[in-house]
Amino acid sequence: MNTRYIFLLFLLLGFISCNEEDNILPEPVVLPELTSGSADFSNYVALGASFTAGFTDGALFKAAQENSFPNILSQQFANAGGGNFNQPLMNDNFGGLALGGNRIQGPRLVFGGAGPVSLESIIGPVTVTTDIALNNPTGPFSNLGVPGAKSFHLLGNGYGNIANLPSAANPYAVRLTGSTPNASLLELAMAQSPTFFTLSEIGGNDVLGYATSGGDGSNPITDTATFNFAFTTLVTTLTSGGAKGVVTNVPYITDLPHFTTVPFNPLSPTNPSFGPLIPTLNGVFGQLNQVFAFLGVPERSIVFSSTAASPVVIKDETLVNLSAQITAVLNGSPTFPAFVQSFGLPAAAAPLVANLFGNIYGQTRQATSEDLFVLPSSSIIGTVNTTTLAFLQSQGLPANLAGQFSVEGVTNPLADKWVLLPSEQMEIKNATDAYNATIENVATANPNVVLADLNSVLTQLASTGINFDNYTLNADLVTGGAVSLDGIHLTPRGYALMANEFLKALDSEFGSNFVASGNTAKAKDYQTNFSPLLQ
Structure with missing residues (x-):
């Protein structure tokens, strides 16, 4: 009997020992403390076009602007000495613009069950309340992203002057210039004495207008010499006071779902109308x-x-x-x-x-x-x-x-x-390659500038997809998660991915450690679709 009890005692001790080992928690991962390296984020200014502005679903609206990649970056910069980041927020979440009560840009797109549809087709007529003649916000603005702006537009005086509409001004730029309507966007940026900047998608609209018009000649590609002058001037000026910055190259825009969604052979014999x-x-x-x-x-x-x-x-x-x-x-x-x-x-x-x-x-x-x-x-x-x-x-x-x-x-x-046509696609690629060669050369020659390779990011999204935290993003329309319903601009989650690419680039060049310290955008915090009820 005693021998049996001794055996049971040893068996019980063994179970206790195993349970104690199973309950031992792994050592917590200790991330390094965030450092800004040689960069100064106290006065961050973002200069660019629609991606910089946060354009999404065919429109600009408050929720989209709050998820713009510069605003996402500013939230990380705030942990490394970054200051206030002021955006020219729209008046509502409908999107669209008005001029003296007359609509000049329509509201945003929403998902209609089978694909993108207009917001008003779901919720009925809305009043566009952002009026560039009546209620422009007050600057100066840290986010100087202007949807539709080409490279040379950022240097143009009067591009934000309402008197120059519609031929020589941009209504989104009008919202930024305030009491200095003839100031260029570059001048608005430099007036703030930035310590850090992003210069993004410069060159994108220089080919995009040609592409979205089918290459019909109504919106020609910007010649390389004009682009080279504009980009070089932008970088030289922005870094003239010692500011550091991240610039991006131009993606191959024909990889975007705006150009890849509609099949060349959509005429089905099962269609009763055909x-x-x-x-x-x-x-x-x-x-x-x-x-x-x-x-x-x-x-x-x-x-x-x-x-x-x-x-x-x-x-x-x-x-x-x-x-x-x-x-x-x-x-x-x-x-x-x-x-x-x-x-x-x-x-x-x-x-x-x-x-x-x-x-x-x-x-x-x-x-x-x-x-x-x-x-x-x-x-x-x-x-x-x-x-x-x-x-x-x-x-x-x-x-x-x-x-x-x-x-x-x-x-x-x-x-x-x-x-x-294939010949038009080649024109776009040739121009993009020429722009990107200039961008890379300028970035390489300037120690205050680093290049974020967004071209490779879009190529990967369009081919294999990208794993972002626990989500796989690709460039498919509606379902891909990265590109919004207009087939060109990004979703909030897509802009978060873009922001992280900027952080990787500046870590590699300026000695910061945003990525290693965990100070990056998290995919779960950014949505891929906005409800039609968002107002």
């Missing part, structure tokens, strides 16, 4: 395809599939214009009058129809996977182009027939403004 028309459409284009073959350009043939999604029809201005040749071939065809009669038109209308075919399809082809489509094209494809409709009716076509030949991306080729 599928039943495929045989008729192929019959009509069959006539044109014979002409293309005769002219030696069979690659321009237009054929819609009854079993798979088909590409849209686009105008490609890089193609040789065959309008005159198409018209001549059709007029010389003995079978073309009968074809015209199949539409209910008299045979005598054949020359008219031949001329219309030539004018409409002289530079057309179906899209390929190499073409990119701007996000707004998704609401255009398949609709009737009223301008084309009116023109065809003016040429004598009946309304129903004119309507059939006015369907965007099907019978009416999509205009240049909706499509970025």
Whole structure:
């Protein structure tokens, strides 16, 4: 009996010992104390464009500004001697701008269940209360981000003068200039004697305007010489008093979902508005395809599939214009009058129809996977182009027939403004590479400046995604978490990721330790979507 009790005693002691070991907690991780290194954050000024301002979901509004990357940075800088950071906050969370009571910029986008929609389509009409003629805030402002500003705009006197609207001023800049309407944004920054600065997305709008307009020529790319002068002047001036700063390079903007979301082949045979028309459409284009073959350009043939999604029809201005040749071939065809009669038109209308075919399809082809489509094209494809409709009716076509030949991306080729052709994409890349070479050279040559490589960040977001704390962010529209509903600007969580990239860069150059000490933005603190009820 005694032997048994002794065995149980040892067994009990063993269990107690194991439980005590299991309850031992790991040693807490002790982070180093934060140091600012050689940087002085007491007077931080941010100069830039829409990302700097905090533009999100197609608009600027209070909650978005509060999540701008400069404001996120200022919260970390406050732990290292940073001072007050003043932003030109909007009056509401609707977004949009007014001028003397008249709306000049619309409210923000929201998620409508299937994709981005206007705020007012969900909650009804709203009054835009931020009026640049009536209630501008009082500066000076630490955040000098101006949505839409190009590199040279930051140097331009009068860019914030309301008298220069709309051609030579920016309404967001008007809100910043106060009693000095002709002061440049750079002058507003220097008047504050900054000790630290960020200079971000300079060059982004210099190519973005061209890209969002489909490269149609209405918003040309800034030439390299102009950009080089502007960027060099900005950095030289900002560092002239000894201030240190972080600059960014220009991302490849065609990686953004604004250009990657709309497929080149959205025409599904299962669509009841399109599928039943495929045989008729192929019959009509069959006539044109014979002409293309005769002219030696069979690659321009237009054929819609009854079993798979088909590409849209686009105008490609890089193609040789065959309008005159198409018209001549059709007029010389003995079978073309009968074809015209199949539409209910008299045979005598054949020359008219031949001329219309030539004018409409002289530079057309179906899209390929190499073409990119701007996000707004998704609401255009398949609709009737009223301008084309009116023109065809003016040429004598009946309304129903004119309507059939006015369907965007099907019978009416999509205009240049909706499509970025491969050649236009290359123009954007070449300009971006040239800008980035200048940015890197200027940053390397100036000991007070360090480069944050946002180009690599966007490339990674668009390819593999980025792990941010316990979240995986990518560049997909709506679901990716990094890019907002306009397909270009970031979400609050995306701006937090961007802020951390700035912190990594300045740690590497100026001896601070924001990252090592844990003084960084945390993903969980920043949302990816704003409620329609936010006002």
